[in-house]
Amino acid sequence: MAPNWADVKQLLANRVDARDFTTWIEPMAVDNLDDEQISLVAPNKFVSDWFQEHYADFVRDILFELTSRNIRLTVTVDGNAGKRQLSFLSEPIVEKAPDRDADRNKKVARNRFVSDNYQLNPKYTFARFVVGGSNQFAHAASISVAKKPGMAFNPLFLYGGTGLGKTHLLHGVGHYLLSQEKSPQVILMTSERFTNELIQAIQQGHINAFRKKFRKIGALLIDDIQFLAGKERTQEEFFHTFNELYESGAQIVLTSDRPPNQIDRLEDRLRSRFGWGLIADIQPAELETRLAILNDLAREASTNLPSDAAMFLAENFQSNIRELEGAFIRVSAYASLNGVDINVDMARRVLRTLIGDVDNPVGIDDIQREVCEYFRVKLPDLLGSRKMRNIALPRQIGGYLARELTDASFPEIGHKFGGRDHTTIIHAHRKIAEMRRKDPALDRSIADIQQRLRRSLG
Numbered sequence: 001m002a003p004n005w006a007d008v009k010q011l012l013a014n015r016v017d018a019r020d021f022t023t024w025i026e027p028m029a030v031d032n033l034d035d036e037q038i039s040l041v042a043p044n045k046f047v048s049d050w051f052q053e054h055y056a057d058f059v060r061d062i063l064f065e066l067t068s069r070n071i072r073l074t075v076t077v078d079g080n081a082g083k084r085q086l087s088f089l090s091e092p093i094v095e096k097a098p099d100r101d102a103d104r105n106k107k108v109a110r111n112r113f114v115s116d117n118y119q120l121n122p123k124y125t126f127a128r129f130v131v132g133g134s135n136q137f138a139h140a141a142s143i144s145v146a147k148k149p150g151m152a153f154n155p156l157f158l159y160g161g162t163g164l165g166k167t168h169l170l171h172g173v174g175h176y177l178l179s180q181e182k183s184p185q186v187i188l189m190t191s192e193r194f195t196n197e198l199i200q201a202i203q204q205g206h207i208n209a210f211r212k213k214f215r216k217i218g219a220l221l222i223d224d225i226q227f228l229a230g231k232e233r234t235q236e237e238f239f240h241t242f243n244e245l246y247e248s249g250a251q252i253v254l255t256s257d258r259p260p261n262q263i264d265r266l267e268d269r270l271r272s273r274f275g276w277g278l279i280a281d282i283q284p285a286e287l288e289t290r291l292a293i294l295n296d297l298a299r300e301a302s303t304n305l306p307s308d309a310a311m312f313l314a315e316n317f318q319s320n321i322r323e324l325e326g327a328f329i330r331v332s333a334y335a336s337l338n339g340v341d342i343n344v345d346m347a348r349r350v351l352r353t354l355i356g357d358v359d360n361p362v363g364i365d366d367i368q369r370e371v372c373e374y375f376r377v378k379l380p381d382l383l384g385s386r387k388m389r390n391i392a393l394p395r396q397i398g399g400y401l402a403r404e405l406t407d408a409s410f411p412e413i414g415h416k417f418g419g420r421d422h423t424t425i426i427h428a429h430r431k432i433a434e435m436r437r438k439d440p441a442l443d444r445s446i447a448d449i450q451q452r453l454r455r456s457l458g
C-alpha cells in the first residue's frame with residue numbers, strides 16, 4: 001500500500017514552521033503517489049523552486065520513514081493550480097470563493113464563505129473536538145460565540161501553546177456559523193494572509209477592494225494574530241477593520257500563541273481591543289483527553305489501537321496534540337504498510353527518533369556535546385566560569401536539558417557542569433523553562449537541540 005499525501009503533509013506539519021507550511025506546502029497538489037515515486041504540482045515556478053530547495057528532502061525522508069524505500073520526487077508547475085490556491089501571491093483580490101467544494105459545504109453556506117481560497121478544514125468541527133479540563137473553557141466560549149455571533153463575547157480571544165486546538169476551535173466556529181440556515185458571511189484567514197493580501201492590495205492599488213471585502217461580513221475569524229507583531233501598517237489596517245466590524249455587531253474571533261499582553265510590538269489600542277470581549281486559554285491536554293483523542297483517531301482510521309499502545313503514545317506526547325496525532329499516523333501507517341498489528345514494542349521502534357530510545361538514553365555528556373555544537377561554544381567554556389551571555393545562556397540551556405532529558409538529580413548535574421552548586425542548576429532550569437514560554441525563538445532552538453540529540457542517538 002502506498003502512503004498518502006495527507007499523511008505525509010501531516011507529518012510535515014510537525015516539522016516545519018506553521019507559516020512556512022501554509023505558504024509552501026499547503027499549495028502543493030499531488031498528482032501521483034505510489035511506492036516508486038511522488039509527483040507534486042506547484043502553482044507556480046516560484047513555489048516550485050522554493051519547495052524543491054527547502055522541503056523536498058523532508059518529503060523524501062518522511063516517505064522513507066513510512067515505506068523504507070527511496071521514493072523519487074518530481075515537481076511540475078501548473079499555473080491553474082496557482083490561481084486556485086495561492087491567490088495572495090499571484091492574483092488580485094477576489095470577492096467570493098469559487099465553489100470548488102460545493103458538495104462539501106452546505107449549499108446555503110457556499111456563498112457565505114468569503115475567504116477566497118482558505119478552506120475550512122472539514123475535520124476541524126466541534127463534533128470532532130474532544131473536550132477536557134484543559135480546553136473546556138475555550139471550547140464553551142467558542143460554542144457560545146458560534147451560537148450567538150456578535151452577542152456573547154466580542155472579540156473572543158483564544159490563546160495557548162502550539163498544537164493544542166486553537167485553529168481547530170476557530171474552524172469549528174466557522175463550520176457552525178455556516179451550517180445555520182441564515183448563516184452570516186464568514187471570513188477565516190491567518191493574520192499572515194491578512195498581511196500578504198494587504199501588501200498586495202497596496203502594491204496594486206486595490207486597497208478599497210481589500211477593505212470592501214471585510215465590510216458586511218458577519219464574522220471575522222483570524223488565526224495566529226500574534227504574527228501582526230511589528231507590522232505597523234497591517235496593524236493600522238486591522239485596527240480599522242476591527243472597529244468597523246465591531247461596530248456593525250460582527251463577531252470577531254482571534255487566536256494566538258500567547259495572551260494579548262504578551263504580544264510584543266503590538267499597538268496598545270489593538271492590545272486593549274483584544275481584551276474587550278473574552279480571553280480564553282487552552283492548556284496542554286490531560287492524559288484522559290489525550291487518550292480520548294487517540295481513540296477518536298483510531299476509530300476514524302478504522303485502526304485497532306490496543307490500550308497499552310494508546311497509553312504509550314499518550315505518555316510520550318504530552319504537550320502537543322499535533323505531535324500526538326503525528327505519532328499515531330506514523331504508527332498506524334507503519335502497521336498497515338507492513339500488515340502488522342500495533343503494539344507497544346513496534347510503536348517504540350517506529351517512534352524511536354521522536355521520543356528517544358530507552359536502551360540508549362541521553363547522557364549529560366551527549367547534551368553538553370550537542371549544546372556546544374549548536375551554539376559553537378567550546379566544552380571547557382561551557383563547563384567553566386565565564387559569565388558572558390553567549391556562554392552563560394548555552395550553559396543554562398545545557399543544565400535545563402540535563403534535567404529534562406536524563407534522570408540525573410540537580411546536584412549530579414551541577415557536578416557534571418564544572419562542579420556547580422545544585423541551586424545554580426535549579427535556577428537555570430527555572431529560568432530556561434520560563435524563557436521557553438516567552439520566547440518562541442529560544443523555544444525552537446531548544447526543540448532543535450533535542451531533535452539533534454535524538455538523531456545522534458537514534
Ligand code: ADP
Nearest residue numbers: 128129130162163164165166167168293321322
Ligand atoms: P493550534 O492551532 O493550537 O496549534 P490545532 O488546532 O492546529 O492547534 O490542533 C493541532 C491538531 O490537534 C489538529 O489536528 C487538531 O484537530 C488536533 N486537536 C487539538 N486539540 C484537539 C481536541 N481537543 N480534540 C481533537 N483534536 C484536537
Ligand code: MG
Nearest residue numbers: 166167168223
Ligand atoms: Mg494553529
